[in-house]
Amino acid sequence: MVGLKPPEVPPTAAVKFVSAGMAGCVADLCTFPLDTAKVRLQIQGEARIPRPVSSVRYRGVLGTLSTMVRTEGARSLYSGLAAGLQRQMSFASIRIGLYDSVKQLYTPKGAENTGMAARLLAGCTTGAVAVACAQPTDVVKVRFQASGALPDSARRYSGTVDAYRTIAREEGIRGLWRGTLPNIARNAIINCGELVTYDLLKDALLRTRLMTDNVPCHFVAAFGAGFCATLVASPVDVVKTRYMNASPGEYRSALSCLLALLTQDGPAGLYKGFVPSFLRLGSWNVVMFVSYEQLQRAVALARPALA
Numbered sequence: 001m002v003g004l005k006p007p008e009v010p011p012t013a014a015v016k017f018v019s020a021g022m023a024g025c026v027a028d029l030c031t032f033p034l035d036t037a038k039v040r041l042q043i044q045g046e047a048r049i050p051r052p053v054s055s056v057r058y059r060g061v062l063g064t065l066s067t068m069v070r071t072e073g074a075r076s077l078y079s080g081l082a083a084g085l086q087r088q089m090s091f092a093s094i095r096i097g098l099y100d101s102v103k104q105l106y107t108p109k110g111a112e113n114t115g116m117a118a119r120l121l122a123g124c125t126t127g128a129v130a131v132a133c134a135q136p137t138d139v140v141k142v143r144f145q146a147s148g149a150l151p152d153s154a155r156r157y158s159g160t161v162d163a164y165r166t167i168a169r170e171e172g173i174r175g176l177w178r179g180t181l182p183n184i185a186r187n188a189i190i191n192c193g194e195l196v197t198y199d200l201l202k203d204a205l206l207r208t209r210l211m212t213d214n215v216p217c218h219f220v221a222a223f224g225a226g227f228c229a230t231l232v233a234s235p236v237d238v239v240k241t242r243y244m245n246a247s248p249g250e251y252r253s254a255l256s257c258l259l260a261l262l263t264q265d266g267p268a269g270l271y272k273g274f275v276p277s278f279l280r281l282g283s284w285n286v287v288m289f290v291s292y293e294q295l296q297r298a299v300a301l302a303r304p305a306l307a
Contacts (some may be wrong), residue, residue: 002214002215002216002270003215003290003293003294003297004156004294004297004298004301005232005297006213006297007095007296007297007300007301008167009300011243011299012299013098013100013295014102015296015299015300016096016097016098016100016101016198016296017093017094017097017098018093018097018299019097019292019295019296019299020093020096020097020292020294021074021089021090021093021097022089022091022098022202022249022291023091023092023096023245023287023288023289023291023292024088024092024093024288025085025088025089025293026088026287026291027285027287027288028081028084028085028087028088029081029085029286030176030283030287031283031284031287032077032078032081032084033065033078034061034069034143034276034279034283035084035235035276035280035284036076036077036078036080037045037058037061037064037068037144037273037276037280038241038273038276038277038280039142039145039241039273040064040068040145040146040247041058041064041213041272041276042058042237042238042241042242042272043146043241043245043270044058044067044244060168060275062277064263064276065077067130071165079144080140080141080142080143080145081139081158082138082158082286083138083144083160083163084137084141085171086137087134087137087138087141087279088158090094090130090133090134090137091130091131091133091134091137091138092130092288094126094130094134095126095127095129095130095187095191095194095195096126096288096292097197098126098129099122099126099191102122102125102126103118103119103120103122105122106118106121106122108154115128115195117194119195119199119200120192120196120275122195123188123191123194123195123196124188124192126191126195127184127187127188127190127191128184128187128188129183129193130181130187131180131183131184132184135176135177135179135183136167136176136177137163137179138179138183138244139167139175139176139177139178139244140157140160140163140164140167142241142244142245143156143157143163143167143244143245144157144160145297146241146245154183161260163249164171164176167239170248171248172237178243178244179243179244179254180244181254182236182239182240182243182254183216183240183244185197185236186233186237187237187239189229189232189233190229190232190233191231192232192286193228193231193233194223194225194226194228194229194281195215195225197221197224197228198222198223198224198285198289201220201221201225202218202221203222204215205217205220205221205287213274215290215293215294217284218254218289218290219290219292221285221289222288222289223282223285223286224289225276225285225289226278226283226284227282229281229285230274230277230281234271234273234274234277235270235271235272236260237277238269238270238271238272238273238300239254239257239258239261239270240251240254242257242261243257267287269280
């Protein structure tokens with residue numbers, strides 16, 4: 001057996017809620033530079049960021065990371081981390097920690113197995129609720145990750161708290177929820193591509209006895225979930241990132257942002273930053289789901305000792 005053994009008593013919803021938030025933070029700490037590289041690649045070429053010929057250009061994942069370290073210092077890789085961790089404590093806790101509970105609500109009474117429809121509905125529900133609660137932290141995170149590409153004089157915020165205050169003052173409370181609709185669409189897709197894929201792959205591996213309920217099984221299921229989620233969510237993710245990073249009035253809506261992107265870059269623009277997106281989301285899923293499963297089991301083992 002690799003890792004902790006499954007508990008005899010299934011973990012409660014509260015244990016899953018807390019474990020998911022903690023696992024999301026662990027995954028963010030491990031993969032945040034890749035997320036920052038993805039954001040930089042996605043916003044590269046925006047009309048509102050004029051660049052001279054000699055200015056910095058990002059090429060590929062490793063090229064983006066090395067350029068950032070060379071021109072801005074290693075700390076730039078973790079710009080916006082505070083908001084990212086705040087986001088995971090609410091976002092991951094809801095969309096992942098409550099997924100099993102919501103899935104049971106959609107499962108007909110007496111049903112032996114949970115159907116695909118119930119899984120998809122649960123993924124959409126928890127994803128939408130999580131976005132509604134955590135959107136301000138996501139806006140601030142994206143703004144910080146993107147701001148490093150600007151000169152010091154053009155940076156809008158001095159810190160995380162200042163960012164919340166400035167956005168609320170200059171753009172109103174609605175500014176903190178900028179891009180909520182595309183983000184709900186993105187996370188409904190990601191939840192279905194991520195949680196449902198993980199759920200199905202894990203069940204299939206255990207049902208066919210190809211693997212036992214341990215770390216290798218969780219790793220394989222999480223890797224497949226990360227690839228599927230990246231493939232279906234990249235177009236929405238690119239639009240979401242550009243729209244959330246935009247200045248007030250630059251785009252009338254998420255749709256106008258999409259049209260501007262297609263006009264400027266064509267359909268290929270919808271997959272800008274795909275490689276760092278997959279590297280980030282794939283590795284994030286592996287770290288998160290493995291940590292999530294182990295944290296649940298650790299809490300279950302610790303409860304009798306604390307009683």
